[in-house]
Amino acid sequence: MSRVDLVITTGEPAGIGPEVSLQAAQAFLQEQADAHITLIGDPSLFGETVRHPRLQIESVKLNKPVVSGTLNQSNAAYVLATLDSAVAGCQAGRFQAMVTAPVHKGVINQSGIAFTGHTEYLAAACGVERVVMLLCANLPAGLMGLQHGLPLRVALTTIHVPLALVPAQITVKSVLETIEILHAGLKNQFGIAQPRILVAGLNPHAGEGGYLGSEESSIIEPAIARAQQAGIRVAGPFPGDTLFDFRSLDQVDAYLAMYHDQGLAPFKFVAFNTGVNVTLGLPIIRTSVDHGTALDIAGKGVADSGSMLEALRLGFQLARHRKAALHASGA
Numbered sequence: 001m002s003r004v005d006l007v008i009t010t011g012e013p014a015g016i017g018p019e020v021s022l023q024a025a026q027a028f029l030q031e032q033a034d035a036h037i038t039l040i041g042d043p044s045l046f047g048e049t050v051r052h053p054r055l056q057i058e059s060v061k062l063n064k065p066v067v068s069g070t071l072n073q074s075n076a077a078y079v080l081a082t083l084d085s086a087v088a089g090c091q092a093g094r095f096q097a098m099v100t101a102p103v104h105k106g107v108i109n110q111s112g113i114a115f116t117g118h119t120e121y122l123a124a125a126c127g128v129e130r131v132v133m134l135l136c137a138n139l140p141a142g143l144m145g146l147q148h149g150l151p152l153r154v155a156l157t158t159i160h161v162p163l164a165l166v167p168a169q170i171t172v173k174s175v176l177e178t179i180e181i182l183h184a185g186l187k188n189q190f191g192i193a194q195p196r197i198l199v200a201g202l203n204p205h206a207g208e209g210g211y212l213g214s215e216e217s218s219i220i221e222p223a224i225a226r227a228q229q230a231g232i233r234v235a236g237p238f239p240g241d242t243l244f245d246f247r248s249l250d251q252v253d254a255y256l257a258m259y260h261d262q263g264l265a266p267f268k269f270v271a272f273n274t275g276v277n278v279t280l281g282l283p284i285i286r287t288s289v290d291h292g293t294a295l296d297i298a299g300k301g302v303a304d305s306g307s308m309l310e311a312l313r314l315g316f317q318l319a320r321h322r323k324a325a326l327h328a329s330g331a
Contacts (some may be wrong), residue, residue: 002034002323003034003035003036004032004034004035004036004096004097004316004319004320004323005035005036005037005038005095005096006035006036006037006038006095006096006097006098006099006312006315006316006319007037007038007039007040007058007086007089007090007094007095007097007099008021008025008037008038008039008040008084008098008099008100008101008308008312009040009041009082009083009085009098009099009100009101010022010039010040010041010045010082010101011053011079011082011100011101011102011103011293012071012102012103012104012107012293013041013042013045013062013066013075013078013079013103014066014067014068014070014071014072014104014135014293014295014298015024015069015101015104015292015293015294015295015298015305016101016102016293016294016297016298017101017293018041018045018046018101018102019104019298019299019301019303019305020101020289020303020304020305020307020308021039021041021101021305021308022039022046022050023303023305023308024305024308024309024311024312025037025039025052025055025312026052026055027305027309028309028312028313028316029052029054029055029274031108031313032316035052035312036055036056037049037054037055037056037312038055038057038058038089038095039054039055039056039057039058040058040082040085040086041057041059041060041082042059042060042061042062042066042078043057043059044062044066045062045066045140045182049103051224058085058089059260060078060081060082060085061078062075062078063075063077063078066298068298068300069295069296069298069299070295071104071106071107071295073107073110073111074111076107076108076111076113076115077111077113079103080108080113080121080308083100083118083121083125084125085121086098086100087122087125087126087284090284090285091126091283091284096281096286096319096323097284097285097286097287097315097316097318097319098285098286098287098309098315098321099286099287099288099311099312099315100118100286100287100288100289100311101289101308102288102289102291102292102293102294103115103118103293104292104293104295105117105160109208116159116160117159117160118227118277118279118286118288119131119133119159119160119279120159120283121197122161122279122286123279123281123282126282126283126284128136128281128282128283128303130174130177130178130179130181130281131279131280131281131282132155132156132178132182132185132279132280132281133155133156133159133180133277133278133279133280134143134153134154134155134156134182134185134254134266134277134278134279134280135152135153135154135155135263135267135271135275135276135277135278135290135308136151136152136153136275136276136277136278136314137151137152137261137267137270137271137274137275137276138150138151138152138274138310139151139152139249139270139271143270144246145246146246146249150249150250151253152249152267152270152271153181153186153253153254153255153278154244154254154255154257154260154263154264154266154267155178155254155255155257155263156178156255156256156257156258156259156260156263156264157169157170157174157175157178157256157257157258157259158170158174158258158259158260158284159260160260161259161260161327163259163261166202166258166259167202167215169199170202170215170219170220170225170258170291171219171221172222172226173223173271175199175219175220175223175224176226176227177228178256179199179223179224179234179256180227180230180232181233181280182195182197182254182280183195183197183227183234184255184280184281185278185281186253186254187281188322188325189278189280189285189318189321190253190318190321191321191325194233194254195232195233195253195254196233196234196251196253196254197232197234197235197252197253197254197255197256198234198235198236198238198243198252198254198255198256199220199224199234199235199236199238199242199255199256200236200237200238200239200240200243200255200256200257200258200263201215201216201220201236201237201238201239201258202215202216202220202237202258202259203215203216203241204239204240204241205239205241206237206238206239206240207237207238216237219238220237220258221237222239224236224257232258236256240258240262242259243255243257244266266320267290267297268290271290272290272291273290273291273306273307274306274307274310275288275290275307276288276289276303276307276309276311276314277289277290278314280320285315285318285319285322286315287311287312287314287315287318289307289308289311290307293306
């Protein structure tokens with residue numbers, strides 16, 4: 001296989017991003033001889049430990065010196081500059097996938113820069129109107145009675161939205177487009193020929209026949225019907241409290257939740273620090289850790305780099321699959 005170039009944006013400099021990025025990069029390069037990794041960040045954050053021939057640093061200078069665990073608004077622009085550099089590199093073909101370490105939304109907004117999250121920022125940077133957040137994990141045999149390891153994938157219809165504003169963003173258009181993007185991503189990036197998708201309702205008991213809400217019958221069901229008419233294997237809406245059934249996990253390629261915590265709470269219960277966040281709908285491949293900046297343990301050498309390692313593995317796999325697909329198509 002040909003070389004795959006990955007780029008890591010190392011995240012909030014006062015958090016665990018720089019250390020888990022370096023640790024995971026070094027571990028991954030031991031696994032994959034065809035991988036090359038570029039860390040984007042200030043070289044001072046990595047000390048003298050970058051000595052691997054297939055690992056390099058692309059320097060973006062901090063605005064202010066960093067104290068581990070202490071946020072500084074002055075470095076908010078630095079964080080976004082690392083993202084801009086990675087996106088530009090992917091768009092230019094220098095990198096086949098970007099992997100992102102956690103950032104701190106609060107300090108970026110406090111600096112005067114409006115920032116909702118990586119997903120929305122990357123969509124704007126790539127000129128894409130709608131993207132889909134997909135959380136992925138490989139669940140091991142034995143977990144909750146699983147006879148063998150299985151993948152768990154959970155996508156979101158709305159992402160970083162206050163709960164009070166979620167219903168207004170659940171429309172036939174938004175649900176249908178999310179299903180379409182999820183289907184295309186599973187097919188084109190994950191190589192699943194006929195993806196199977198289960199969709200959650202918005203209300204308790206999926207509306208209980210209209211007694212607990214009407215969004216299921218007036219919005220979600222029509223969107224699913226239109227997707228089915230287009231040949232997509234999708235079903236629902238199902239009650240959110242019974243959707244995630246381990247007994248049917250081997251028959252589902254992805255679950256679609258209506259809002260952030262409906263999908264991420266069950267996902268993180270079984271896959272915390274091993275999950276990977278994938279942004280579908282972008283013209284570039286992007287994976288990420290599923291945890292935050294962990295300011296309380298930053299700089300202490302105890303951070304777990306497992307999620308970053310999984311993000312690198314999945315980014316590498318998706319990049320290889322895309323390369324193979326392009327080669328097969330003659331592009």
